[in-house]
Amino acid sequence: MPTDRLSQTFAALADPTRRAILARLSTGEATVNELAEPFEMSLPAVSKHLKVLEHAGLISRGREAQWRPARLQAEPLKDVSDWLETYRRFWEASFARLDALIEELKQKQPKPEKK
């Protein structure tokens, strides 16, 4: 497993079930039981995913031993957003090139004849 914080965050996000758990938690905190139900997963499987998310700082757990509701912690996602910002101009540039290409193709199309 990666040791630096940003790598830990990326590794935790590299799983569709863990991203679905975060999406569920974005609507409010939930217990392991509540999380297991919609995913049709065993409690140990959900617990394992929650441990990865907690280790990456993406969720926190309540203190009541029996329930321990999980809650979204979005701060590591801000670090991902900050890291991404450097690259924004690249994807914006590539979409701009695509737009220009589409415009060029439109210009080349024969114009409809006048009736």
Next chain:
Amino acid sequence: MPTDRLSQTFAALADPTRRAILARLSTGEATVNELAEPFEMSLPAVSKHLKVLEHAGLISRGREAQWRPARLQAEPLKDVSDWLETYRRFWEASFARLDALIEELKQKQPKPEKK
């Protein structure tokens, strides 16, 4: 290895060397040799990282067999950015709460006495 596209992107980004390679490529395309030098890595080690990045669609490689310069492809990063957008309100809210707390602490501090 994860099979969905977004998970592949996150997994590829979960390594500080691969992120450093992307940062280098954001300044222009580079060959394996040029990439290996600053990282003091073996060519096979760099090649392995490039394969992960290429598989995730984060770089493309030139066609000349001998050089095959690598080039940044930022489109998958846009998907990460789109995915993150849902969570922006959470980290912005938590920083707003922190600001409010700091303001509250400031208010509670004893005012300096007038001389």
